[in-house]
Amino acid sequence: MISDRGAKIAKEYGVYWFAPGGGKDYKIKQAVPSKFLINKNREIIWKYIGKDKTDRPSIEMMKEIIDSKITYPK
Secondary structure (H helix, E strand, O other): OOOOHHHHHHHHOOOEEEEEOOOOOOEEEEEOOEEEEEOOOOOEEEEEEOOOOOOOOOHHHHHHHHHHHOOOOO
8 A cells, every 4th residue: 555645656557537526526636546466576466446536445355355366475
């Protein structure tokens, strides 16, 4: 998890666009909540792009995805 002041990373990953905001009918430019799982080779092996500011995967979903994608040493 990272904080992205100025939306620099969001812009690089293509998740900064006009989306519903402020509980209003208008759209504002914002970083949409997104999750990326990146392996040691810097490849995106899983991603979740929210539909709007409130669309986020659950903690349970994230744990399942991480467990399914990562090989832990024995």
